[in-house]
Amino acid sequence: MKKVYYGLLSFFFVGLVSCTKDEPQSSLEGRIDVKVSTDQTLLGEASRSGEEKTIPDINDFGLTIESLDGKVFNSWESFSEFRPVSVAIGTYTVTASYGDVEAEGFDAISYQGSTNVEVRKEETAEASVTCIINKAKVSINYTDEFKSYFTSYSSYISSSKGNKVTFSANESQGAYFVPGSLGVYLEVTRQGVSQKVTLNPKNFTAEAKHEYRLTMDVDASTASLKITFNDNPSSEQNVEINISDEALNADPPVFTPYGFTSGNTLEVLEGAAFTEKLEAYLNAPAGLAKCELVTNSASLKEQGWPESVDLMNLTTEQSQKMTALGLQTKGLGVNHDKIALIDFQQLVPNLTCTSENNEVHTFTLRATDALTKVSEELKLVIETRNNGFAVELPETVPYASTSVTFTLTLEGDVSKVKFYYDLSDTGVYQPFDAEKVQITSDNTKHTVTLTYPESLTDTEHDVKLKAELGIKVIEKSFKIEAPELTLSLKNGDADVWATKAYLQVEASAKSRASRTISSSTVEIQYKEGGEWKAWPNQSYNEETGLFLLTKMGEGATETEGVSYTLRAVYKRGEEIVSISDELNVTTEAKAQVGNAGFEDWSHSTITAYGSTGGWIDIPYPGRKDINVFYPYENKENQWWDTRNTYTTQSLADASWMYAMFPGTVPLSESATWGASQHLNEHDNQSLSTGPHGDNNAAEISTVGWGKNNWTDLGHGTQYRTAGCLFIGTYDLENNRENLGHVFNSRPDYIQFYYRFYSYNGESAKAYAILYDIEKREIGEGVILIGESTNEYKLGEIPINYIENKKASYITIVFLSSSSDNPATKDVQGSDGAFDGYGDSRHIGSILTVDDVELIYE
Known part of the structure; x- marks a missing residue:
C-alpha cells in the first residue's frame, strides 16, 4: 500500500x-x-x-x-x-x-x-x-455533555445486510457500509438507572460515495438526547429523544420465545411438516415503533426473501413473498399498539438445503419502542437436516414404453413428492395423476414407477421429468431408445392407395439377428381411440418383403382420404416383445371425374350457305345453322372435350349439314342433332335415344364431313372421322387431343353404361390412362365394344398399373370406332334437291355413354 x-x-x-x-x-x-x-x-x-x-x-x-x-x-x-x-x-x-x-x-x-x-x-x-x-462512510462522535451525562456508553450500527459494527466510546474513525438502510443504536448506562439501556435514536438510508457524521449530544436541562447529522443543527434529520431517568427506567420491549430458546439451534428435517409451536411474543409497554427481522438463509434468499426488514413497514411485495413462504404476524400492521406475535411454524417446511450438506437459517428479531428503547435480540436458529432428496433416472427407456421406473432418495414422507412430465420439450409440465404414480419404499430408498398417458415414441426430444417436494424442485430427463422395428413406406406415399397400403418392416441392426420378419412374427396394428388393434386384413409377401393392408379407406370421400396411425409389433406367441415407431398414413380420396353423368353442355352456332350447283357463300333458302356442342358449361371447370370443333369447322367452301357436323352431341338435342334419331327417321332404324340416368348422356358417332356434293349421281364425303369424347382439351390448330386432367387418386377400374350401334362390323373403343407428375403413364386399361346393343349395358375398364407412383393426371377416352379408317353410311334427309339435300348426313357407328364411375376396391 x-x-x-x-x-x-x-x-x-x-x-x-x-x-x-x-x-x-x-x-x-x-x-x-x-x-x-x-x-x-x-x-x-x-x-x-x-x-x-x-x-x-x-x-x-x-x-x-x-x-x-x-x-x-x-x-x-x-x-x-x-x-x-x-x-x-x-x-x-x-x-x-x-x-x-x-x-x-x-x-x-x-x-x-x-x-x-x-x-x-x-x-x-x-x-x-x-x-x-462505492460505499457509505459513517462516523460517530460524542460531546462532553453526552460523556458526562452517562457513566458508560457505546454505539453500533446495524446494516440491511445483517451486519453489526460496534463503535466504542473512544472510536473516532469511520466505518464503511454497503448502500442501504442503516440503524444507529446507543448502549448507555446512567447513575440511578437500574440497567444498561439500548436506544435506537436514528435510522437512515445510506448512499455510495457519501460520508455521514453523527454527533451525540445531551441537554441536561431538558433531559433530552440530541443527534446532529452531518454537522448541520438545522437539518431536518436531526432528532431529540427523552432520556430522563423515568424514560430510561421504563421497561424496554421484550421478546418471549415459544418453542425455542434464543441462540440455541433447533434441528428439523428438510421438507417435513412442523407441528410444534414456534412463535416470538413481543411486548412493548411504551408502544411499538419498529420490529426488525434480519435473516441469514441461503435458500430463502434464493426465493426472494428479504435479508433485513422492518416488519411494521413491509412493502406489498415483501409482505406477499414472506406470507407465501409461511411467515405469519399479528399486531404489526397499521393499527399496531404494544404487543405483537411473529409465527414461524409454517415457514419451517420451506427451509431447504442449497447444497448436499445441512443448512443453518438464522432469524434475528430486534424491537424498538416509542421511546427508542431497543429490546434484546432474539435469535431463532434452525438447522435443516438435508433429507437427501434426489432422483436417479435411467439414461434411456425402450421405444414405446408406457412407464419409467427409477430410484428416489428421501428421508421423509415420499407421498408428498409431486411428479410432472414434459414430452415434447415445450417447457410446459403436466402433472401425473395419483393413480399413475406407484411407489415402494425401503427406508430412504424409494422405487417410483410413473405411467405416462401415452406411449413414449418421440426419439427426437428428451422426456423431461420434474419432482417437487415443497419448494425444492429436481428436473431431469431421459431419452427414448430407437425402436427395434422400423415401419415405413418403401416407395413413399405411392405405397398408400385408396383402399390398400404396402408397408415395409425392418429390424434394427442390433436386433436383426433375433428379429425375423414374417407373417407369423410381425403384426400390423392400427390405433382406434387410445387402443391398438390388429388390422383385420393383412398379408405378407416374402418375395417383396412387404405387408399388404386391404379394405382401407372406409368413409373416404371424393376429396378426402382416411388417416390411420399404424405400428408393427413383434410377437413371441401372444406376447409383444418389440414395437416399431408409429407411422401416419392417409389413403387417397375416392375421387371421381367431373361431369360424369354428362349433364352439363353448351354450344356455339355456325351458319352455312350453299346451292345445288356448287359452293357459294351467299344467303339462300338452303341456309343451315350448325351447332358445335361442348361437354361443359364453364370452360374454366372443363373436364371433357370432343372432336366437334374439328368436324364442324366453318370452312369457306363448306355448306349444308352433311358437310359440317358434330360427332358428339347431348341426347337432350337428339331430336335435331342425334345420329340415332336421324337413322330412325330416314333409315328405318329403331335405336333408343334416352339417357341411362338423369336427363342426359353423350352420343358419340362416326361422321362424314368436309367438302362434298350431294346429287342424284353421288353422295360422296371428303372426310370420315370417328366421334371421340375424352378427358382433356382439343387443340384445333394442330388437330389433336391433349389428354389428361389433374387427378391424384388411383382407381382399380372404371365403369360406365353404354349403348352401341355397329356399322360395317366396326368396334367402339374405351380406354383410360393414369399419369405421374411428369406426364408419364403409370396405369392403363382398354376395352373394345363389338356387339351392338339397344339397351344400356355396364362397361368396365380395368386399370393395370405398370409403375408404383402417385397419380397426377387422368384421361378417359370413348371412340365410336376403333378403326383408323372408319366407314359411314350416306343417309338422305327430308330436304329435297331445291334445298340442296341440306339435312342429309354421313353416319357410321354410334356409341352412347353415361354415368362414368371410378371404382376403388
Whole structure:
C-alpha cells in the first residue's frame, strides 16, 4: 500500500493516481489500453487536519473487460498484470475494482468504476476508468455533555445486510457500509438507572460515495438526547429523544420465545411438516415503533426473501413473498399498539438445503419502542437436516414404453413428492395423476414407477421429468431408445392407395439377428381411440418383403382420404416383445371425374350457305345453322372435350349439314342433332335415344364431313372421322387431343353404361390412362365394344398399373370406332334437291355413354 498524508486545511481532495500500460501495437483488428485513477472524495465529507487517508495502489486493482452482451472477454486480479489486449472491433465495458464490495466495517473500503470504449480496426482505444468509493462512510462522535451525562456508553450500527459494527466510546474513525438502510443504536448506562439501556435514536438510508457524521449530544436541562447529522443543527434529520431517568427506567420491549430458546439451534428435517409451536411474543409497554427481522438463509434468499426488514413497514411485495413462504404476524400492521406475535411454524417446511450438506437459517428479531428503547435480540436458529432428496433416472427407456421406473432418495414422507412430465420439450409440465404414480419404499430408498398417458415414441426430444417436494424442485430427463422395428413406406406415399397400403418392416441392426420378419412374427396394428388393434386384413409377401393392408379407406370421400396411425409389433406367441415407431398414413380420396353423368353442355352456332350447283357463300333458302356442342358449361371447370370443333369447322367452301357436323352431341338435342334419331327417321332404324340416368348422356358417332356434293349421281364425303369424347382439351390448330386432367387418386377400374350401334362390323373403343407428375403413364386399361346393343349395358375398364407412383393426371377416352379408317353410311334427309339435300348426313357407328364411375376396391 502507498500512503499519502493531507494537511488540516484541505477542504476536499480528488486523488488522480493513475498508471498506463503500453506495448507495441499489433496488426490485429484493434486493441484496448487502460488507464485507472481513483476519486477519493465523499459527498458530505468534512475538512479535517491530521487525519490520515490511505489510497490503495493502482496495481492492486482488479480489471475486467466485457462485451456489451455481458460476456467476459478477459479479467486480471491485479492491474500490474495487464497489458494492452487485441480484440475484435466493437464496444466493450472496462471495469476496475478494489476491495470486497460486500464487506462492512472500519477496513471495508472498496472502489469501483467502469466505462465503455469503442474499438476500431487497427487502432488502440484507451479506456480511462475513474474508480469511486462505492460505499457509505459513517462516523460517530460524542460531546462532553453526552460523556458526562452517562457513566458508560457505546454505539453500533446495524446494516440491511445483517451486519453489526460496534463503535466504542473512544472510536473516532469511520466505518464503511454497503448502500442501504442503516440503524444507529446507543448502549448507555446512567447513575440511578437500574440497567444498561439500548436506544435506537436514528435510522437512515445510506448512499455510495457519501460520508455521514453523527454527533451525540445531551441537554441536561431538558433531559433530552440530541443527534446532529452531518454537522448541520438545522437539518431536518436531526432528532431529540427523552432520556430522563423515568424514560430510561421504563421497561424496554421484550421478546418471549415459544418453542425455542434464543441462540440455541433447533434441528428439523428438510421438507417435513412442523407441528410444534414456534412463535416470538413481543411486548412493548411504551408502544411499538419498529420490529426488525434480519435473516441469514441461503435458500430463502434464493426465493426472494428479504435479508433485513422492518416488519411494521413491509412493502406489498415483501409482505406477499414472506406470507407465501409461511411467515405469519399479528399486531404489526397499521393499527399496531404494544404487543405483537411473529409465527414461524409454517415457514419451517420451506427451509431447504442449497447444497448436499445441512443448512443453518438464522432469524434475528430486534424491537424498538416509542421511546427508542431497543429490546434484546432474539435469535431463532434452525438447522435443516438435508433429507437427501434426489432422483436417479435411467439414461434411456425402450421405444414405446408406457412407464419409467427409477430410484428416489428421501428421508421423509415420499407421498408428498409431486411428479410432472414434459414430452415434447415445450417447457410446459403436466402433472401425473395419483393413480399413475406407484411407489415402494425401503427406508430412504424409494422405487417410483410413473405411467405416462401415452406411449413414449418421440426419439427426437428428451422426456423431461420434474419432482417437487415443497419448494425444492429436481428436473431431469431421459431419452427414448430407437425402436427395434422400423415401419415405413418403401416407395413413399405411392405405397398408400385408396383402399390398400404396402408397408415395409425392418429390424434394427442390433436386433436383426433375433428379429425375423414374417407373417407369423410381425403384426400390423392400427390405433382406434387410445387402443391398438390388429388390422383385420393383412398379408405378407416374402418375395417383396412387404405387408399388404386391404379394405382401407372406409368413409373416404371424393376429396378426402382416411388417416390411420399404424405400428408393427413383434410377437413371441401372444406376447409383444418389440414395437416399431408409429407411422401416419392417409389413403387417397375416392375421387371421381367431373361431369360424369354428362349433364352439363353448351354450344356455339355456325351458319352455312350453299346451292345445288356448287359452293357459294351467299344467303339462300338452303341456309343451315350448325351447332358445335361442348361437354361443359364453364370452360374454366372443363373436364371433357370432343372432336366437334374439328368436324364442324366453318370452312369457306363448306355448306349444308352433311358437310359440317358434330360427332358428339347431348341426347337432350337428339331430336335435331342425334345420329340415332336421324337413322330412325330416314333409315328405318329403331335405336333408343334416352339417357341411362338423369336427363342426359353423350352420343358419340362416326361422321362424314368436309367438302362434298350431294346429287342424284353421288353422295360422296371428303372426310370420315370417328366421334371421340375424352378427358382433356382439343387443340384445333394442330388437330389433336391433349389428354389428361389433374387427378391424384388411383382407381382399380372404371365403369360406365353404354349403348352401341355397329356399322360395317366396326368396334367402339374405351380406354383410360393414369399419369405421374411428369406426364408419364403409370396405369392403363382398354376395352373394345363389338356387339351392338339397344339397351344400356355396364362397361368396365380395368386399370393395370405398370409403375408404383402417385397419380397426377387422368384421361378417359370413348371412340365410336376403333378403326383408323372408319366407314359411314350416306343417309338422305327430308330436304329435297331445291334445298340442296341440306339435312342429309354421313353416319357410321354410334356409341352412347353415361354415368362414368371410378371404382376403388
